[in-house]
Amino acid sequence: MTLRHVWLSAQRQLSDQGICDAWLEAEVLLRHTLSLDRAGFFASLSQKVEGKTRESFEKLMSRRLTREPLAYITGHREFFSLDLKITPDVLIPRQETELLVEAVIEYAKTHTRPITIADVGTGSGCIAIAIAVALPSATVLATDLSPRALNIAQGNCLKHHVEDRVHLLEGDLLNVLDRPVDVVVSNPPYLTPAEIQTSKEEVKHEPQIALLGGQEGIDILAKLFNDAPRYLKPGGLLCVEIDPRRVDATRSLVQEGFAGCRYEINQDLVGVERILKVWTTERPTQAPF
Numbered sequence: 509m510t511l512r513h514v515w516l517s518a519q520r521q522l523s524d525q526g527i528c529d530a531w532l533e534a535e536v537l538l539r540h541t542l543s544l545d546r547a548g549f550f551a552s553l554s555q556k557v558e559g560k561t562r563e564s565f566e567k568l569m570s571r572r573l574t575r576e577p578l579a580y581i582t583g584h585r586e587f588f589s590l591d592l593k594i595t596p597d598v599l600i601p602r603q604e605t606e607l608l609v610e611a612v613i614e615y616a617k618t619h620t621r622p623i624t625i626a627d628v629g630t631g632s633g634c635i636a637i638a639i640a641v642a643l644p645s646a647t648v649l650a651t652d653l654s655p656r657a658l659n660i661a662q663g664n665c666l667k668h669h670v671e672d673r674v675h676l677l678e679g680d681l682l683n684v685l686d687r688p689v690d691v692v693v694s695n696p697p698y699l700t701p702a703e704i705q706t707s708k709e710e711v712k713h714e715p716q717i718a719l720l721g722g723q724e725g726i727d728i729l730a731k732l733f734n735d736a737p738r739y740l741k742p743g744g745l746l747c748v749e750i751d752p753r754r755v756d757a758t759r760s761l762v763q764e765g766f767a768g769c770r771y772e773i774n775q776d777l778v779g780v781e782r783i784l785k786v787w788t789t790e791r792p793t794q795a796p797f
C-alpha cells in the first residue's frame with residue numbers, strides 16, 4: 509500500500525468514529541510514525557508503507573480509535589508556536605489558553621522594569637514558558653500541586669532554555685510564593701464531576717486534578733480570588749481562564765475578592781466569554797511576606 513492509500517484509509521476509520529479533522533489527525537499520526545515533516549510527507553505519498561512501519565502505525569491508530577488524545581499518542585503539542593512535551597500527567601494545552609499569554613505580554617508592555625509573574629497550576633508549563641520566551645527580562649514563578657506535572661514542565665523549560673527564569677514550585681495555588689508578583693495568571697481546573705462525565709471521551713484521559721474544580725466547578729477559582737489580592741503588587745493584573753457557563757459566579761467572586769477594582773471578561777476566538785482580567789488598585793495590599 510502506498511502512503512496515500514494508508515492515509516485515505518486512516519482518514520475513513522477516524523471519521524467513522526466521529527473524530528473531527530480526520531485527515532489532519534491521520535496525517536499527524538503517519539508523520540509521527542515515519543518521522544517526516546509536512547513537506548516530506550507530501551513528497552512521499554507514492555512511497556510504499558509496509559512491514560514494521562505499517563504495524564507501528566496500526567498500533568497508534570488503534571489507540572486513537574479508542575479516543576486516546578492525539579497529543580498523548582505523539583507526546584507533543586504546539587502552544588504559542590512552541591513545541592511542548594505532553595504526557596497523560598498534564599492537561600493538553602488548549603488554543604484559547606494562548607489568550608492568557610497575550611494578555612500578560614500586553615500588560616508587560618506598559619512597564620519598563622522587569623516584571624514577576626505567578627503561573628498558578630502550570631501543568632506542562634505552557635503558559636509560564638511562552639511568557640518567559642516572549643519576555644526575556646521576566647521572572648515566572650510556576651506552581652502546581654502535581655509533582656508529575658512539574659516534572660514534565662521542568663523538561664519543557666530545559667527544552668526552551670528558560671529554566672533560569674521559570675521557577676517551578678510544588679504547592680497549593682499561591683501559598684508557595686516567596687515574594688509579591690506583578691501578575692497572577694492561571695488556567696485553573698473548572699469542571700464539575702457531572703461535566704467531566706459528559707465531556708468528550710478524550711477529556712476523560714486527562715488528569716482529574718487538572719479538570720475538577722469542585723462540585724460547582726468554582727472551588728479553586730474562589731480560593732484563588734480570595735488569596736490573590738495579598739500576593740499581587742498594587743497596580744498588578746490577575747488574568748484567569750474561566751468557564752463561560754460560570755460567568756455570573758465569576759463576577760460575584762471578583763466583586764467579593766477585588767472590591768472596587770476594574771475588571772473585564774473577554775471572549776475567546778469562538779466568541780464565548782473566557783478570559784477574566786482584574787487590575788488591582790494602586791493602594792498597597794497586605795502582603796503575607
Ligand SMILES: C[S@@+](CC[C@H](N)C(=O)[O-])C[C@H]1O[C@@H](n2cnc3c(N)ncnc32)[C@H](O)[C@@H]1O
Binds near residue numbers: 697
Ligand atoms: C487546567 S490545568 C492547566 C494546566 C496548564 N496551565 C494549561 O493551561 O494547560 C490545571 C492545573 O492546576 C493544577 N492544580 C490543581 N489544583 C491545584 C492547586 N490547588 N494548586 C496548584 N495547582 C493546582 C493541576 O495539577 C493542573 O496542572
